[in-house]
Amino acid sequence: MSSPALDIAANRRMKNHSKAVILRRVLWGVGRLFFRFSPRPCFGWRRLVLRCFGAKIGANVNTYPSTWIYFPWNFTAGDWSALGEEAFIYNLGPVTLGEKVTISHRAQLCAGTHDYTLPNLPLIKPPIIIQDQAWICANAFVGPGVTVGTGAIVGAGSVVTRNVEPWAIVAGNPAKFIKKRILKT
Numbered sequence: 001m002s003s004p005a006l007d008i009a010a011n012r013r014m015k016n017h018s019k020a021v022i023l024r025r026v027l028w029g030v031g032r033l034f035f036r037f038s039p040r041p042c043f044g045w046r047r048l049v050l051r052c053f054g055a056k057i058g059a060n061v062n063t064y065p066s067t068w069i070y071f072p073w074n075f076t077a078g079d080w081s082a083l084g085e086e087a088f089i090y091n092l093g094p095v096t097l098g099e100k101v102t103i104s105h106r107a108q109l110c111a112g113t114h115d116y117t118l119p120n121l122p123l124i125k126p127p128i129i130i131q132d133q134a135w136i137c138a139n140a141f142v143g144p145g146v147t148v149g150t151g152a153i154v155g156a157g158s159v160v161t162r163n164v165e166p167w168a169i170v171a172g173n174p175a176k177f178i179k180k181r182i183l184k185t
Helices: 008-013 019-036 043-052
Strands: 075-077 088-090 095-097 108-110 128-130 168-171 176-180
Touching (some): 019 043, 108 128
Parallel strands (some): 075 095, 095 128
Antiparallel strands (some): 168 176
């Protein structure tokens, strides 16, 4: 049985963003320079720049100049959260970090994909939620529509395409449950 052909021309004709979003993207292209070329210890300055472009940023959130946040207006970070060097937040859809969340070096959160069941592959923007005290380790990938539960750890280099239970440690590609995280007192 033959499947219908993909309609790439239709995909390219689609309007994925409103004129207002396109204007915001242009303005952020300039604003990103104030973020990117700020001195490394200027965390407060980068919080201010992100807030000016619509991000909801809590107190004491640390982002580094090499952190890449695609659409600040689709980004929320709770108090005391941190995004490491070269972390990539591809937030076509909303990305929400709870309090005390760590996104490590070169981790990627991808809140955008295409509906592969339709010939024109329309853009879809499922949200990502990283709950309080979770840790996304270096080089890990969290895909569209995923919720990482409170206190969970996503191991280095892992690929997460399904929700992660609270206080679970997952690792691998695809990420699998390793054990429960227990905090010592």
